[in-house]
Amino acid sequence: MSNKVSSSHSVPFWRDVRVLRVIGQVLFLVIIAAGILWLLNNLQVNLRACGLRISFNFLKNTAGFPISEGLRYNPTDVHGYAFWVGIVNTIRISLIGIVLTTIIGTVVGIARLSSNWLVKKLAGLYVEVVRNIPLLVQLFFWYFAVMLTALPMVKNSIGLPGSIYLTRRGVYLPWITPAESFGTWAWYIIGGLVVAIAVYVFRRIQLKRAERPGFPIIWAGTILILILGAGWFLTPGNPLALTIPVLKRFNFEGGLWLSTSFTSLLVGLSVYTGAFIAEIVRAGILAVSRGQTEAARAVGLKKAHVLRLVVLPQALRVIIPPLASQYLNLTKNSSLAILIGYYDLMNVGTTIFNQTGRAVEMILLIMASYLTMSLLTSLLMNYYNRRMKLVER
Amino acid sequence: MINNEGIIIYRDVHKWYGDFHVLRGITFTMQKGEVVVICGPSGSGKSTCIRTINRLEEHQRGEIIVDGIELTNDLRNIEAIRREVGIVFQQFNLFPHLTALQNVSLAPFWVLKMRKSKAEEVAMKLLERVGIPEQAQKYPAQLSGGQQQRVAIARALAMTPKIMLFDEPTSALDPEMIKEVLDVMKNLARSGMTMIVVTHEMGFAREVADRIIFFDYGQLVEENTPEEFFHNPKHDRTKLFLSQILDY
Numbered sequence: 043m044s045n046k047v048s049s050s051h052s053v054p055f056w057r058d059v060r061v062l063r064v065i066g067q068v069l070f071l072v073i074i075a076a077g078i079l080w081l082l083n084n085l086q087v088n089l090r091a092c093g094l095r096i097s098f099n100f101l102k103n104t105a106g107f108p109i110s111e112g113l114r115y116n117p118t119d120v121h122g123y124a125f126w127v128g129i130v131n132t133i134r135i136s137l138i139g140i141v142l143t144t145i146i147g148t149v150v151g152i153a154r155l156s157s158n159w160l161v162k163k164l165a166g167l168y169v170e171v172v173r174n175i176p177l178l179v180q181l182f183f184w185y186f187a188v189m190l191t192a193l194p195m196v197k198n199s200i201g202l203p204g205s206i207y208l209t210r211r212g213v214y215l216p217w218i219t220p221a222e223s224f225g226t227w228a229w230y231i232i233g234g235l236v237v238a239i240a241v242y243v244f245r246r247i248q249l250k251r252a253e254r255p256g257f258p259i260i261w262a263g264t265i266l267i268l269i270l271g272a273g274w275f276l277t278p279g280n281p282l283a284l285t286i287p288v289l290k291r292f293n294f295e296g297g298l299w300l301s302t303s304f305t306s307l308l309v310g311l312s313v314y315t316g317a318f319i320a321e322i323v324r325a326g327i328l329a330v331s332r333g334q335t336e337a338a339r340a341v342g343l344k345k346a347h348v349l350r351l352v353v354l355p356q357a358l359r360v361i362i363p364p365l366a367s368q369y370l371n372l373t374k375n376s377s378l379a380i381l382i383g384y385y386d387l388m389n390v391g392t393t394i395f396n397q398t399g400r401a402v403e404m405i406l407l408i409m410a411s412y413l414t415m416s417l418l419t420s421l422l423m424n425y426y427n428r429r430m431k432l433v434e435r
Numbered sequence: 436m437i438n439n440e441g442i443i444i445y446r447d448v449h450k451w452y453g454d455f456h457v458l459r460g461i462t463f464t465m466q467k468g469e470v471v472v473i474c475g476p477s478g479s480g481k482s483t484c485i486r487t488i489n490r491l492e493e494h495q496r497g498e499i500i501v502d503g504i505e506l507t508n509d510l511r512n513i514e515a516i517r518r519e520v521g522i523v524f525q526q527f528n529l530f531p532h533l534t535a536l537q538n539v540s541l542a543p544f545w546v547l548k549m550r551k552s553k554a555e556e557v558a559m560k561l562l563e564r565v566g567i568p569e570q571a572q573k574y575p576a577q578l579s580g581g582q583q584q585r586v587a588i589a590r591a592l593a594m595t596p597k598i599m600l601f602d603e604p605t606s607a608l609d610p611e612m613i614k615e616v617l618d619v620m621k622n623l624a625r626s627g628m629t630m631i632v633v634t635h636e637m638g639f640a641r642e643v644a645d646r647i648i649f650f651d652y653g654q655l656v657e658e659n660t661p662e663e664f665f666h667n668p669k670h671d672r673t674k675l676f677l678s679q680i681l682d683y
Contacts (some may be wrong), residue, residue, distance in 0.1 A: 231490055253551035270514065336491050337528035337587075341542035341594055342517050355532045 147319025230273025455500030581612030
């Protein structure tokens with residue numbers, strides 16, 4: 043017995059790997075818990091020393107500071123509502139930024155693979171310049187150098203075709219607003235959507251029964267457009283009015299106004315993130331080997347079908363996860379808005395805590411807001427990713 | 436009539452990759468139902484040659500006529516020829532996001548506009564023909580190399596081509612899988628398919644080929660029956676090549 047390997051029940055616990063593993067876990071947990079408790083205790087002691095208590099009651103007090111952008115708001119509104127205005131502004135810049143940066147990234151990414159020498163080099167130059175300069179520097183460039191210096195005063199504004207005016211005070215664009223008869227036309231929109239969905243479902247079932255290939259969305263889209271068009275002519279007066287910015291004595295009137303801060307933040311974030319997305323798109327397309335396209339062409343598929351049925355399903359699998367990270371980056375980077383005067387949730391949040399001294403509560407609220415938005419984005423992108431992945435296996 | 440001259444007419448074809456002259460005036464003709472094996476050292480232009488037949492590579496001079504259709508820059512001609520010519524690649528190139536059955540039925544469904552059930556029926560028959568009906572619902576990554584290549588053959592056959600091109604179909608396979616693929620090709624040849632096979636499998640060439648074409652430096656060095664090619668090669672270059680590959 044003495045020089046044989048002893049059986050399991052005779053192993054002392056300090057040599058038993060399974061016991062050691064459990065002890066390690068428990069020890070780690072205890073250390074973490076102790077650390078958190080210590081921090082919480084510290085916080086409580088210090089708050090008490092300053093005569094403060096964690097409370098969100100200050101959100102019901104009058105804010106008193108102006109916010110020049112976003113939802114309708116008065117300085118007499120409460121802090122909580124001011125913060126909400128900031129959240130909506132962050133969502134606004136993030137959503138528009140995500141759409142814009144996706145377009146920029148896709149176009150540039152494809153351009154980098156172009157066989158046209160000049161297009162390829164220009165796209166490469168864009169990516170290399172943009173992603174190698176810090177974002178904050180770029181935001182300052184757009185805000186101070188472009189918007190506030192290079193652009194003219196309102197009365198000498200640069201007019202672009204389509205009644206778009208670039209000025210030091212921001213960008214003015216034509217915009218559509220609902221007119222009086224919009225209510226009537228809205229019924230056509232609802233009716234059109236219902237009919238379009240019905241047609242889509244019907245066509246899908248029909249195709250499935252007939253076992254034919256096709257894209258029912260094209261049918262549904264055409265019918266929706268036809269109904270909307272018919273409604274437009276049948277409705278008395280125009281349901282939508284186009285308002286065009288016109289220069290009055292001191293400023294433009296009508297149309298849509300994008301503030302200097304909003305414009306520079308939007309352009310800065312989209313251009314910056316677009317460079318990274320371009321690389322992701324390029325990698326995704328390159329990840330589909332040439333052999334795939336060759337094989338698809340060789341069995342007689344048309345170019346559009348090769349892209350839709352063979353290349354895209356494979357490229358998207360590579361593109362979606364890092365693309366989701368870039369969307370999150372853009373949303374989080376929008377907190378730099380505070381440095382160029384856009385009233386996003388970080389900007390409003392810090393203003394509130396400077397006024398009220400409620401730093402801990404406000405930072406908690408700000409973190410919770412970003413976390414919620416980011417997790418929602420993640421959730422959506424993960425769902426999309428899973429759908430694309432299911433196609434494979 | 437053109438068809439009497441041959442199903443593939445290849446006349447003084449040249450191709451350059453930049454400065455590199457890959458095909459230096461190749462001329463040959465193939466009749467319907469013929470099986471031709473192209474062999475030669477690597478880099479001699481054999482793959483490029485068969486890839487010009489369905490325009491995966493462009494030729495820059497000379498004339499290629501497939502089943503009476505001249506291969507020009509006209510997209511309609513290119514598409515017409517691609518419908519008649521199937522190709523099997525060295526690296527299989529199966530679509531990894533589709534099952535074996537979907538790989539085979541994709542083109543009948545989208546290109547030949549067959550009903551889905553019909554396309555799948557056709558695909559299933561072809562998978563039976565290449566001996567792997569039980570793998571129909573599997574994805575390429577779940578199949579062995581030999582099985583993947585057989586799916587690839589079925590996929591090419593699904594378009595009912597008149598001509599089949601094989602670009603080193605067994606070069607990426609483990610030795611024990613080569614036979615299963617060659618057996619499928621042998622059966623295909625016996626069924627009367629017109630085939631051009633680029634391969635180093637000399638056993639296959641000897642047994643199945645009607646003719647062997649030997650390439651070197653972008654030129655057609657020798658064209659012969661298998662019998663003559665192996666026992667009585669005309670050119671020194673052919674002799675050297677054969678001595679190098681047959682010694683093992």
